[in-house]
Amino acid sequence: MAVSGFEGFEKRLELHFSGHDSLGLRRLRCDALAQVLDAVQCTVVSAVGNRYFDAYILSESSLFVYPYKMVLKTCGTTQLLRSVPCLLRHTAELGLRLRACRYSRGSFIFPRDQPFPHTSFVEEALYLEERLPPSLAFRKACVLPSSSSHSWHVYSASAADDDGRLAAGSWSTFTVEVCMTELDRSLARRFFRKKGDERSGDAVGADMTDLTEIGSINPRTLVCGFAFDPCGYSMNGLDRDSYSTIHVTPEEGHSYASFECTGKWAGGRAQVLDSLRKAIGVFRPGAVSVSFCMAPDVDENQVRSAVGDALEPLGLSCRSQAVEEFPGAGIVTYQTFTHRRE
Numbered sequence: 001m002a003v004s005g006f007e008g009f010e011k012r013l014e015l016h017f018s019g020h021d022s023l024g025l026r027r028l029r030c031d032a033l034a035q036v037l038d039a040v041q042c043t044v045v046s047a048v049g050n051r052y053f054d055a056y057i058l059s060e061s062s063l064f065v066y067p068y069k070m071v072l073k074t075c076g077t078t079q080l081l082r083s084v085p086c087l088l089r090h091t092a093e094l095g096l097r098l099r100a101c102r103y104s105r106g107s108f109i110f111p112r113d114q115p116f117p118h119t120s121f122v123e124e125a126l127y128l129e130e131r132l133p134p135s136l137a138f139r140k141a142c143v144l145p146s147s148s149s150h151s152w153h154v155y156s157a158s159a160a161d162d163d164g165r166l167a168a169g170s171w172s173t174f175t176v177e178v179c180m181t182e183l184d185r186s187l188a189r190r191f192f193r194k195k196g197d198e199r200s201g202d203a204v205g206a207d208m209t210d211l212t213e214i215g216s217i218n219p220r221t222l223v224c225g226f227a228f229d230p231c232g233y234s235m236n237g238l239d240r241d242s243y244s245t246i247h248v249t250p251e252e253g254h255s256y257a258s259f260e261c262t263g264k265w266a267g268g269r270a271q272v273l274d275s276l277r278k279a280i281g282v283f284r285p286g287a288v289s290v291s292f293c294m295a296p297d298v299d300e301n302q303v304r305s306a307v308g309d310a311l312e313p314l315g316l317s318c319r320s321q322a323v324e325e326f327p328g329a330g331i332v333t334y335q336t337f338t339h340r341r342e
Contacts, residue, residue, distance in 0.1 A: 009106045009179060010061055010247065010258055011080040011118065012073045016100040017091060024067035024096060026054060032090040037063075039082040042074055046202055048224045052241040057226045057234045062245045064236075068096075073260070075247060081117050081124060084131050098133055102329050103155040106179045106289060109254050121153045128155055135159045138327035144291075144334040147320040150179070152291050158328025173242070174294040176272065178259040178279065182286030182339075187212070188250035192231040201226045208233050214246060217278040218261075218271070237261075246279065257283045265298050273310040280314055288316055288337040295330045304333050315340050 017024065037043060042060040049055060056063040060078045064071040070087075074080045081103070088098065103124065108114055117127035125141040132139075136157035144152040190212050193204055205225030209215045214235055215223050221237035221244060228234075231251065237244035244261035259279040263272050280288060288311065292303050300323050308318050316337040323333045 009108050009256065010073045010075045011078070011105045012071065012103065012177065012260075013080055013083065014102045014175075015070045015072075015087070015098060017068045017070075017096040018099050019068065019094065019096040021095065022067060024094070025065050025070055025091065026067055027094055028065070028090060033063075036072075036083045036087050036090070039086045040072070040074055040078050040080055042078050046205075046224060046226045048222070048236070048238065050222070050238050050240070053238070053243065055224070055236040055238055055243060057224065057236055061234065061247050062236055064243050064245075066241075071243075073245070073247075075249070077113055077115055079115055079118065081127050084128070088131075088133070098136065098159075100158040100328055101128070101132060101136060101156065102293070102326070103128060103153075104177065104291070104293075104332075105153050107150045107153075109181075109256070121155075124153075125155050128157070132157050140326050142324050142326070144322040144324055144332065145320070146289070146322070146334065146336040148287070148336055148338075150181075150287070150289055150336060152289065152322070152332075152334040154324070154326065154332055156326040156329035160328075173262050174265050174272075174292055174298070175262050176260065176276065177291045177293075178276065179289045180257045180259070180280065180283050180285035180287070181255065183248075183250065183255040183257055184284035185252065187283055188248075188252070188255050191227075191233045191248045191250040193227055193229055201228060205233060205235070209235060212282050213278075214282055217282070218244060218275050244275070248283075257285070265294060265303070269306065273306060276307070277310050277314065280311065280316075284314075286339045290335050290337070292333045293330055294333075296325065298331065300331050300333050304335060307333075307335055311337055 042058045044056045046057040053066040060074040060076045062073050117123045139157040141155040204227035209225035221239045223237050225235040233248040235246040242262045247258050249256045317340050320336045325331050
């Protein structure tokens with residue numbers, strides 16, 4: 001817990017591996033995962049899985065483990081990047097080879113409360129530079145600016161395939177990351193526990209999922225929600241090989257919510273835009289940022305235009321747009337929106 005208030009903005013790390021075991025990362029023992037999370041300073045509070053991946057709700061956000069991909073997302077004053085050395089030791093024991101890495105985050109609400117190596121984006125990039133294997137030769141760090149103080153920070157590193165091409169095939173699906181602040185007060189209050197409610201976080205979280213209609217964002221999704229005490233909420237959703245996740249810090253003065261999902265743009269455009277609209281509608285934020293990470297062959301102008309068209313009916317106006325290409329990691333777009341004043 002930060003001194004000034006709880007830091008809602010998450011740090012996100014995505015790692016891709018190669019190997020010959022069909023289970024890959026899913027063979028990591030519970031004690032190995034515990035060691036990785038201990039380095040970050042968080043724990044597992046709830047877990048579920050399907051035939052494609054395992055999803056964990058953490059005391060500070062979420063973890064998703066596929067055979068050859070891992071996504072670790074944490075908030076507060078966690079030291080996310082400290083997971084890298086420990087994780088690489090355990091994956092080496094499984095015969096897995098790191099092929100690509102992407103780290104992303106927004107601008108912290110309370111930057112002075114962040115511990116090393118998260119004291120600045122320069123420190124974060126240097127930390128990764130010194131700890132990633134030299135085989136990840138294609139590296140780039142960039143801050144995508146906005147018209148406000150909420151910029152988007154991205155670091156990527158990728159290896160080359162045997163024929164010398166960048167290992168971009170790992171990023172065939174898109175990832176959308178949405179950050180929302182200035183949540184509607186009446187809606188934010190739904191993420192506070194009732195006094196005297198001693199039920200489990202899973203039980204109260206299920207009620208919050210129903211009350212807020214989060215479960216209807218994507219009706220095909222298996223939703224696992226968890227309520228914290230005295231307030232706060234996390235959700236992981238599983239839809240075949242795609243995941244979604246929501247995290248809420250509802251305290252007035254620094255309210256924050258995030259929504260993230262994965263999928264394929266081709267053929268799934270309508271679904272992701274519908275989910276995006278519904279997720280934002282749950283919170284009615286005053287300010288929103290949307291980042292898409294997509295394969296190089298996707299038309300980023302089409303994506304940005306579609307996102308704008310989806311959010312405009314919600315009373316949100318686009319204030320800034322930025323785009324950047326990352327070797328081996330595809331294209332990242334970043335748009336910020338604010339609620340139009342009547």
